[in-house]
Amino acid sequence: MDGDNPQIVISRVVDAPRELVYRAFTDPDHLAAWWGPIGNSIPREEMDFDVRPGGYQRWTEVFPAQPGLRVEVHIDLTDVADGELLDGVAHVTGQLPEGIEPHETRMRVEFHDEADGRTRLEIRQWLPGRVVGPADQGWNEAFSKLDTTLRNAHPVAVDIEV
């Protein structure tokens, strides 16, 4: 997957200092408070974090409204720079929502200082190779063109950055 363009690119400024934002991603108590889709919760006793290059972050997401779901997320951290960068491969398994199969997805989060004590998050996500195929850069080239086609073909625009 390395070297290929990510399928998802998100840039977002949050109103908090960089150290705190980094901690929100790397401290289990923080992460459990915000991570995941609406309605989930993350049992604290099932969280296991060892944040360093070669380390990991592991947790389970449960959904009180959907008792059958139990999403297990194991991130193998490949690259970590304290306060600046998290890069790793998330292995998503467990009892997943319908339509989502167990998969691996590389995620990279960069933390940058912005003016006035704010922080800019740069998020990249690479979708699972076995689902989107051996994604080379042609995938993205194709998608940028296809995106135009989709916009023209449907009144509802699909917002994918490539």
Place this chain on the structure above:
Amino acid sequence: MSGSDQLSAVFSALADPTRRAILAELADRDATVTELTAPLPISMPAVSRHLKALERAGLISRTRSGKLRMSRIEAAPLREAAEWIERYRRFWDTSLTRLDAHLAAVQAVGRATDRTTHGPSTSDSPGKPHDKEN
């Protein structure tokens, strides 16, 4: 074909760079096999095989007008593929909105603690800001 199988067929078809090149051509205009083969370094039978794969995935339709057999791009399955990817974007958007709220709450507690203790900011202590109120 179930939705999931259709998606697999679409992504599988898109996994080949030649097929993506063909789709990119068809995004501009309908074309015959001859027209599609011209810019590609492969034979016409090979392009025909790729067109069959794209047709199986529902990504193109083929019609005959007179002697010409035209291929046309079909956007609907592509849209489903795009929506599949879009799920991940929605995940991030939702999570980041919650992150905003969480950071605001943590900082509010940090400021309140500063005022009451006059000590150094305790916002460095790990999470669970609400515990301090108990």
